[in-house]
Amino acid sequence: RKEVEQDPGPFNVPEGATVAFNCTYSNSASQSFFWYRQDCRKEPKLLMSVYSSGNEDGRFTAQLNRASQYISLLIRDSKLSDSATYLCVVNPYGANNLFFGTGTRLTVIP
């Protein structure tokens, strides 16, 4: 079983829409969780960390559900510039050994 699983999409949404991605992880002892954004042919960049209490950064909200072992990313009022691949990242074993999901592709349509 993969450490991290994501729906690859693609998600095609109109500007202004709200879209949510989920990501499941297999190791219940996982310690830290992140969402990264990757633009086409570029390196991944940290979007936000995911805290147990949930966290919000502008139009982006991340949630952690330990009981069901998933994390989510909600994007409100989608912009064209939000078009990218969103990577779910989990640290199940410590030592900064991170596992990446395959990514969810989002396209925001004018």
Place this chain on the structure above:
Amino acid sequence: NAGVTQTPKFRVLKTGQSMTLLCAQDMNHEYMYWYRQDPGMGLRLIHYSVGEGTTAKGEVPDGYNVSRLKKQNFLLGLESAAPSQTSVYFCASADSNSPLHFGNGTRLTVT
């Protein structure tokens, strides 16, 4: 402050040739990583290092070797390249309180 720098950016190898990818970071990070990214597979960890002089195997280490002789550099070697090693390679660094910082990637094609 350059962050994480990878060289080269592109390379084409013939099967059986060898090469070394260089990663350099100027953030004094303890941890450094080499990932490969393939379509539909996501990023997979090849090798990593938790400090100068240390290395450890990741998820897909076969066919690669690494060295961390200096804290700021992490080298990835392919001794005998195979077409299955055609990929985009990303180096990253971090410390215990920071997220991963990635380099721009190296696109390697093995023919």
